[in-house]
Amino acid sequence: MRIRDLFNEKKLVFSFEVFPPKNTSPIKSIYNALNELSELNPDFISVTYGAGGTSVNNKTTEISSLIKNVYKIEALAHLTSIGAKKENINFIKERLALEGVENILALRGDKKEECNSGDFLYASNLMNHLREDFNIIGACYPEGHIENKSIDLEIDNMKRKEENGCSSFISQLFFSNETYYEFLEKARNSGVKAPIQAGIMPVINKKQIQRIGNLCGAYIPLKFKKIMNRYEHNPEALREAGIAYAVEQIIDLSSSSVDGIHLYTMNNPYVARKIKENIKTVLKAVNE
Template identity: 50%
Template sequence: MKTAELFDNRTVFSLEIFPPKPDAEESVIYDTLEELSDICPDFISVTYGAGGGRNGCKTIQIASDIKNRYGVESVAHLPCIGLTRNQAGEILDSMQENGIENILALRGDCTDSRKGCGDFSHASELISFIRDNYDFNIIAACYPEVHPESGSAVEDLKWLRYKVDCGVDHLITQLFLDNRYFYSFIEKTRIAGINIPVEAGIMPVTNKRQIERMVKLCGVELPKKFVRILERYEHNETALRDAGIAYAIDQITDLIADGVDGIHLYTMNNPYVAHKIYEAVQSLVKVRACATEQ
């Protein structure tokens, strides 16, 4: 099933996981999937490779298993920076052969080693390539607090509209900790004529290192309420974890009450955190029925 078909007058609830690192046992991710299986999300997305690596074989296999073994729709991430059109075609052919119908098309991290390599400079170019040559459902990323490389919110919205016009069916936001940014962003996207479903990406912040990384990579603003939580619990790992879970639950509850199209939970491969959040919000969404493992 294509994810764009899931948004039918209800709140979609989805999860994101990442493949194990090259030196880790592959069984680790399947243990995680087993623990997540009773949540029965509308879909699970799988990031490409591990730690930004280019090896997406695990992504394809895991995404295929999510759909065929666990009966949950899957989404495979595909960053295009550094890829040639032939390489992208080979990856997409493999995804298609494995029954994957949904692609999250991304630019990817533009490191020095990848600059000037490959045939794609922006996600919009990959989206056009997929739309012209395949029948995948295409998902793309968006940034409520503006993409870190954009000169302004107006410029960011302009390029988002262009990306959507290239063939996007559904958007997922980068994480944010202040819902006001999301509501303002949605209002602006609708005014700009972007009328496809937009899922709110929520990452439960459960440790200080994670917070520091988010601020550095994504430019996420820390609301005063969250800063107070950090200051109070930063030296107590369990308390900070629980406070981070509670904060995410409050975010999700508010978003659903406001009529958000969907919630995309960045699980960080932590079933405990995902379960705690799901248990708190499951009555607010119409979850799908669990499928029996084949």
């Protein structure tokens, strides 16, 4: 099934994201997480582009096949353009097609020294190459990309991605719903038409905040800072407070008729289960 069709069937699409184990870990190390996550019945599960870059041995394809063919859940395979050669991309395309995976999240990827050495300079170039064979999804950045925080530039990039075959978007994580609503309004008023899923990451330890700041520079509301500071020395309390904050975000977003929620699970089934249990009645009511 192509994920774009889910947005015609449901008022709110709810999905998870997982990442492949490190190259030093066996592929089976993700089985336990997928066993539990699959029981929560997400609409789809996305798999990030793991260690190995554009290597044809990348674990993303294998895990995507597992999700699709063993767990019977739609899979979304991430694929990055930076440094990618057409022959490697075509090999991965063939493998995904053989496994029945129909959906790709096409990304530029993090900048590297060799970023201009590949055949696809931007995510939109990769999308155009993949669009005839796959349903293409793109990333968007409600607070602007960390390399350029201009919202106008971000929206121009979204429109360019739509022109190159992008059927829906998944947003970078954020902690301020008000900031997200402002972004959505501006995107729609500027002509972006594709469905946009809100990316939510439950923060369960303070180290995550530091990594998030380096990763995307997300705005941290005062309310959230107070939670982190109050419970930073009590890991269990901080975990539960982080889950509660994410639940509050999701309930508010669901009540505001967003297109979907994409939960960055960090391969943690406990967190995903707690959130799903707290919002299952809300999801049911929204999708009735």
